[in-house]
Amino acid sequence: MMTLRSALGRIGAQEDLNFLLTNRLPRRLATRAMGWISRIEQPLVRDASIGLWRLFCDVDLADAKEERFASLHAAFVRELRPGARPVAQDPSVLVSPSDALLGAHGTVAAGQVLQVKGSPYRLADLLQDEALGRAHEGCAYATLRLTAGMYHRFHAPADLAVESVRHLWGDTWNVNPIALKRVEALFCRNERAVIRVRLGDGAAMTLVPVAAILVAGLKLSFLREGGDLRATGGRTLPCTARLSKGAEMGWFEHGSTIVVLAPPGYTLDPTLCEGARLRMGEPLLRAPATARGKDLGDVR
Structure with missing residues (x-):
């Protein structure tokens, strides 16, 4: 029982930390800052930001139309190569x-x-x-x-x-x-x-x-x-x-x-x-x- 309580406690603590980091920080300020950083095309900044994004997020760029991106923003809003997403044609x-x-x-x-x-x-x-x-x-x-x-x-x-x-x-x-x-x-x-x-x-x-x-x-x-x-x-x-x-x-x-x-x-x-x-x-x-x-x- 103590083990279960400890596990639930850790989960709760992780959720509290996640909520704090993503919602209790100045959201608008963080959003504006991220918008600016994501558009930087300087190669070192671009490569570092895309690398961090791929490290912390489940990112798969294999079906992207482009192989390289000018900025993190360009990778965020990437287009797909033709045929990467078949569309069900049933009209219903x-x-x-x-x-x-x-x-x-x-x-x-x-x-x-x-x-x-x-x-x-x-x-x-x-x-x-x-x-x-x-x-x-x-x-x-x-x-x-x-x-x-x-x-x-x-x-x-x-x-x-x-x-x-x-x-x-x-x-x-x-x-x-x-x-x-x-x-x-x-x-x-x-x-x-x-x-x-x-x-x-x-x-x-x-x-x-x-x-x-x-x-x-x-x-x-x-x-x-x-x-x-x-x-x-x-x-x-x-x-x-x-x-x-x-x-x-x-x-x-x-x-x-x-x-x-x-x-x-x-x-x-x-x-x-x-x-x-x-x-x-x-x-x-x-x-x-x-x-x-x-x-x-x-x-x-």
């Missing part, structure tokens, strides 16, 4: 928009979704839109966490048309499991974007990429203002971009999260469970034939 399947670990998932109930087990938050607070939150009632959702070493770009989960984007200013909390257990409604606190899209069958869905500590940047490649979302002042930006399944939508400049809010009738792929490691293009959500074409309406 929504694929994972990114490489990720599957986090909390389920069905929106009473306007709430889970951050982690036992820790719900209001969907309307995440979206900052009460009507849109209500429109997703009863729909499936999935939380995808990108670790610091993963491929950081995200892609269209289906053939779709982007209807609008709204940038929401916020904090830079870490989104690792320790912070998710300790910080209430964390995703509702961080910088994020609400991306409304419509699938080819007319069904509407929402993607919410959430930025995090350190570089914290969020860029959208399909939107003219996507390189400087912070300058949009939280305005809802109409959009007419059409993207094919697997086409790039944007990228994070550090590890973070995407909350996928599915159209009515979609369910999590039965092969998946919490903690599953996904690669962009693999099946995430499936629609039964009877549910296809059902719509969330014209909620903006």
Whole structure:
């Protein structure tokens, strides 16, 4: 029993230290500093920073389009070589928009979704839109966490048309499991974007990429203002971009999260469970034939 208590005590101490180092430090200052350092192209600084990143993170650059990078930032936001991520072509399947670990998932109930087990938050607070939150009632959702070493770009989960984007200013909390257990409604606190899209069958869905500590940047490649979302002042930006399944939508400049809010009738792929490691293009959500074409309406 003492051995078990000691082990639990060490785990608790490690979690406390992790939380302290990644969340109790001046987050905005650390984020600005990391953003500056990561862009330095001086070879010694570049090689040292990439080396430290690879030492402390599970990084695999074998499928990157480039073999060498001008800076740590360039390695963070790397593109992949063609064919590195096969995309499931079944039209009834929504694929994972990114490489990720599957986090909390389920069905929106009473306007709430889970951050982690036992820790719900209001969907309307995440979206900052009460009507849109209500429109997703009863729909499936999935939380995808990108670790610091993963491929950081995200892609269209289906053939779709982007209807609008709204940038929401916020904090830079870490989104690792320790912070998710300790910080209430964390995703509702961080910088994020609400991306409304419509699938080819007319069904509407929402993607919410959430930025995090350190570089914290969020860029959208399909939107003219996507390189400087912070300058949009939280305005809802109409959009007419059409993207094919697997086409790039944007990228994070550090590890973070995407909350996928599915159209009515979609369910999590039965092969998946919490903690599953996904690669962009693999099946995430499936629609039964009877549910296809059902719509969330014209909620903006």
